[in-house]
Amino acid sequence: AYRGIRYADPPVGALRFQPPKLKLQYEGVVDASEEGPACPLPAPPTYYVDEDCLTVNVYTPTHNSTKQLPVIFFIHPGGFYAMTGRSDLAGPHYLLDRDVVLVTINYRLGSLGFMSTGDALAPGNNGMKDQVAALKWVQRNIAAFGGDPNLVTITGCSAGSISVILHMISPMAKGLFHRGIAMSASPVGKGVEAITHQRHLAVRQAQILNCPTDNSSAIVDCLMTKPWRELGDSLPKFWEFGEGDPVGLWGPVVEPDFGQERYLPINPLDAIKQGKMHTVPLIVSQTTDEFFWKAFPVLQNETLLKAMNEEWERVAPISFMLPKENRAAAVQKLREVYLKGNKLANDKPSEKALGQLYGDSVIGFGVHRLANLMCRHSKHPVWYSEFAYVGNNSHYEDSHGKPQGAAHHDDLLYVFTLSYRFPVISLHSQHSHVVDEMTALWYNFARYGDPNPRGDTPELGGLRWPAMTAADRRYLHRGPQLQVRQNLFEDRFKVWDDLYPIQY
Template sequence: MLYALLCALCVCAVHAHQHKHQTEPAEVKPAAPLTHSVSGTFRGSWMETRRGRRFQAYRGIRYAEPPVGALRFQPPKLKLQYEGVVDASEEGPACPLPAPPTYYVAEDCLTVNVYTPILNSTKPLPVIFFIHPGGFYAMTGRSDLAGPHYLLDRDVVLVTINYRIGSLGFMSTGDAYAPGNNGMKDQVAALKWVQRNIAAFGGDPNLVTITGCSAGSISVILHMISPMAKGLFHRGIAMSASPVSKEVEAITHQRHLAVRQAQILNCPTENSSVIVDCLMTKPWKELGDSLPKFWEFGEGDPVGLWGPVVEPDFGQERYLPINPLVAIKEGKMHTVPLIVSQTTDEFFWKAFPVLQNETLLKTMNEEWERVAPISFILPKKNRGAAVQKLKEVYLKGKKLTNDKQSEKALGQLYGDSVVGFGVHRLANLMCRHSKHPVWYSEFAYIGNNSHYEDSHGKPQGAAHHDDLLYLFTLSYRFPVISLDSKHSHVVDEMTALWYNFARYGDPNPRGDTPELGKLSWPAMTAADRRYLHRGQQLEVRQNMFEDRYKIWDDLYPIQY
């Protein structure tokens, strides 16, 4: 079961034959494309979209100096100049994480992939910058997890990135030894690289849309608050996660995770100095592979481990100097037009490993007061009341059993607590306090594939990450959606919405995206909380799941 969970959250479903040097199927192609930017010359490769459009791919380009040796646990150093011709024809490594032995992983992983169509246009193209999901501890921006073959049928330049994850990217001890947020500073360095270089790849540095799912969604919102990211982007798409949720107090460190990492690798834990010094000597693979040892219940709870923190001032450049909730409510942010979304069934699949394992089921039932705060990521404040109220509302006060009723109840509780309520809170805050319009949407479409499929390979809902299936090719696990598939129209509609938004800061059609028909998707306001429901069709609805989220608003009240 542990292996299965890593498949869902990491890249462990990657086929064993994938190596560093895997490329597109061999065929006769013209000479490799070359691009000259102010920083250097890059040799790329050719790829083809699902509609047969050829485009240029530049992969594995270092955007920062390798974060190895003395630079481990340090902020990134932006790469300004390259010697000779940079070979950007093959995929770079994933940042350290649990993966099969054949998968390309390395600590020297701060790379960017750039995909650009072949156009004779003199007009620069909008740039879509994608920040991968994975809980700040898994997944990558490599093309097997964020493939360009759908979006590059549109006239956009796509950029995907790797950033440091887990302890290597987010260790925060609450003092100057590890202030935190290096993974977020990596993302900022990549955005600066784009500003400096993207014009050479046909992209418009003044038209950058930052997009992200899950951990990437949290990142998108925090970039609107961080002084380090100001001016580096112009629109945002935040899918399935929020930095504002149940916890209203600012988190300034995650020292407990630094101590746990030290314990796992047999390091002393008396103070930050000895923790950092010892971890500096450990092989990156041991750090990356240690993820499963952080879980406290079953194989995957809590879902939330490392993350960005509000950095105390130790004289360093601070990525996040203010509580995100305060920043949003007081307008201390550089907002841009924003799309916020979630899927209908977010983390519903988390119910199955619990209900189908007698030991876990017994433990959750008998030790609900201990386990619920771990599994549903509940703040310390008001915890006793919350644990009881959630059992009463979601489980009707009953014990869990391995049946359909418990599956639905526990699945919904996981989904609402891990993702849904936070996204609801984010949309309602941003539509009140942003200087720009905010569009809200629900992804409810169920196709042939899903990130949760039953034992017969059949999707059971619109799960966490499932919207990505229609925006990117995820060849590590899923087939390409062919043009003759009955689900092909969803790819066309999803990419059309992103294309319009990247160009205009408004997802609605302007005439050259006929697949959207006469869609009229209104921006959300406090008084008129309409949203786009992406089910079998595109339709506008009102007040997404607000009856369910009222319990959470009552347990964790704020003034919106």
């Protein structure tokens, strides 16, 4: 394990809110024995956080292989405002059972990584440019760790999944990777219009830290003077409807041209449909229940429950992240279809209905749209998958510590160790076969650009998982066993396709 290696100059002082400056040489020997910090975010007081956070971790098998190994490059989840690539959130223990080199990274989060004012002062996407800088670091350096720079699989969950797809569109990332795994999120979904800035979030950030909001330069100048901890800790003040709602705040934008190197010059939907992308073999997946658990804090809190019932027209667009287009019709139709027009109450039917609406609106429909677009327009095969396995642990556990479904991020529990919160799955656990199967699929895909078994991954048995096509929409159902099924949740997603129609 080589940890905390800087891949860019520290983004501090005059480099705050600037694109990353590549680190092309190192003074003397690099100490890679200690974990680097998390990028600024709300964290317990003893947790290691610092603005100087642009680091990679590299993990290699202990044996010295003479042959260069496939590289798996992981982009962490967290809505572009939380989590890290540190080993307590993306531990290498399962994947390193395979002959791969694993790279996990930090990138700037929240306002520090994604502030976009719609002008030259902050065009946006610095956190995405950080990821590109880390991919360039891999191209220059990974051979020295035994990795093959011509066999890089970029993988990501949630915000990391959006990142994987956008790297296929960004001119800056072209040629830096050779396969992609996009778990549980999509840059294309309900909204069809391109987002070119998120000025409202820059203004909100300024207000939270008592900065003037007259113009961009007043905002940026003032935020430049603020301690990084104040920026990182201000996240909770961005929520609009209870804690953690809306799930999505900052994100990548289509950058207007101010003479800067642009990460994203085109609306992702247009890029995919016009084939203006550098595609690679791709696995797209979602979990069965995704954000179903967002229903519980609403239903169990009288104030939030009352607000959602009585002010549905105001609250629904926030919680379900509905775009401006067709909003009035969507708000009504979704209430009809998901809630059957019923008032919400703290009971099982409401839990199921509201949970499904959260899951489909925040993640499910976007992933459905992504898989259906990519299988039509990519020059490479696309495999589609549903993670439905419910083991001993989950990112949502009830008051008795029992999982209630296959939640958002739960697939990660079988690919990485997440020691900050979850126990390691031992070889003797009844769930260890899931780890073996998941890492086998990734290992095959990283090597061959095809997840199917080729003789040296016996744990996959005789699996035949076909690539998805427009006419034959088969997918892998990852439940207690591996099964090939077809037309994932299409009846449920029909209402969304009707509300937000596009030509696939």
